[in-house]
Amino acid sequence: MFSKERHREILVYLNKHERVTVNQLAILFYVSKETIRNDLNILAKQGFVQRCHGGAIILRRVFHTQLVNDFGTSIVKVLNQVNMQRKITRKRKIKIMKNKVCILGSFNVDIIAKVDRFPKSGESILASNTIIGPGGKGANQAMAASKCQVQVHFVGKVGKDHFSQMARDHLSSSDISSFTLYQDEEYKTGSAIIYVSQPAGENMIAIHSGANQHITESEVSSIASEMADAKIFLTQLENNFEATHKALMMASQLGAKTILNPAPYSARTIECLPWVDYLTPNETEASMMSGIEVNDIDSAKKAAQAIRAIGAKDIIITMGSQGALIYEGSKFTHIPALKALSVDTTGAGDAFNGAFAAAIAQEQSLISAAKFASAFASLAVEREGASSMPEYQNVLSRLAQYERK
Known part of the structure; x- marks a missing residue:
């Protein structure tokens, strides 16, 4: 031409x-x-x-x-x-177009402090290093999915401040295929303060949602064409609930399979369940949703049954070093965790969800998708920064470990 x-x-x-x-x-x-x-x-x-x-x-x-x-x-x-x-x-591009993932979610600026241990109440401690970079569950999950040979469209909202440019630069320079980034006239770009304990890579996070909490229903309606083109729609709960609920309903009605990562947990999550095909809580969220304390595989099974009873379909409970528990139909499957040298677990759940969405979009079975996502997450925790995701070929190599188990 x-x-x-x-x-x-x-x-x-x-x-x-x-x-x-x-x-x-x-x-x-x-x-x-x-x-x-x-x-x-x-x-x-x-x-x-x-x-x-x-x-x-x-x-x-x-x-x-x-x-x-x-x-x-x-x-x-x-x-x-x-x-x-x-x-x-x-x-x-038929393979990529066929496997499109649309993600509605948050963009935050992460302010990360590396510490030897978490501070006690009222205590001041010295950090060995601080890092400012892109984050937010939605953006992190979009980054993860984009590494997995699928087309990804990310939708988020930022403020009209200097951090909004960070968001555009981050998304434009990534493997994310396209994005819709709304700007709020009044509220600032979301931010997160993160402590990372270096010995184990564990984290504590405080989030200020900012503009993430002010996506409007008309803005959600405007992405209908992106949902209609997508095989999978993935979202979380860092945006305002009304927008998230409407987006799940629209995506389901437009024919996309939907995934809800119910984090941070809201008691209103149950309202979304009729429109959710795959629910992916971690141990804490599964405990809050079911009323059953999840600390091992047996308690996770009981929690999954309780969550099913209130309207959930397929459930995947992520359990860190204990792996993941799948409740599909009437069958439980435990996916063991792969060994990893943890550097930063901040984005582990986001890595799992993004990779899981991509694998389901590629028409993998639920169990195969969970194994792929677990391998992906095991590599992600070996990298510094919640938005730093592994390369696809490295994930395939790590995935081979499941075959040797």
Whole structure:
């Protein structure tokens, strides 16, 4: 395709969608991101679009008055050309397009303090190091899924502060295929204060949700097309409950399989269960949800049965060093944990959920998906930072350990 033809089709796409990312256009036209950036810069100089970080926004008045005159082609004809190109692109990318995962979730700025031990009440201790970086359950899970050979669309909300740029830079430079990042006029970007105890890699976290708690129902409705294209929809509870509940309901009605990671736990989780195909609590969340203290496999089985009784379908309880317990139908399966040299367990649950979503999107069985996710998480805890995820080939190598058990 000649550059002038591609410019025309970019404008037609923008006329329909108003905004677009470099990643989306690179996939649509099967060219490099650098080529798309150059295309958008040319269109911006011509007055057709306004460049924004990671993409562009249409200047509607210019588009409507000048597009046909400048390019001499009817909108209908151009749309047909775009659709033809999409069909070609889908054939080339059919495996990835088929396995799309849509994730609604939080973006936080993580402020991490490395300590020798957790402080006691009223005690001040010295940290050996501090790190500021991207985090949030939603963004972390999207990062994990993006490492697993599936297409990922992430949806989140940040404030209009300097941390919002960190979010855009982080998502744009990642393997995440595309993202929708809303901005709140009033509330700040979410943040998390994290203590990591170095001897065991264990953590304590305090979260300020900020803009994450203010996604609107209309913003959720606006991502319906992304849900409709997805095989799997994954979410957590770091966004406001109303938006999360509506998103699960929409995704289920649009035909996607849904996964809810009920963290941080809310008593209202039960309201979501009719729309959830896979529920993934950890020991603490399973205990709170069932009223049964989970400390071993037997107590986890009792908790899973209690959770099923209140409306859950398939349940996967993650139990750290004790592995994961699956309750599928009437059958229990215990997935043992793989040995790992823990450096930072902060993102272990996020690593598991993102990888699990990707494996289910690839049509793996529930047990195979849980094994893959466990192997993925075992490598993630060996890395520093909640958003630092392992590479796919390394996970396959670690996964082979299950075959040797």
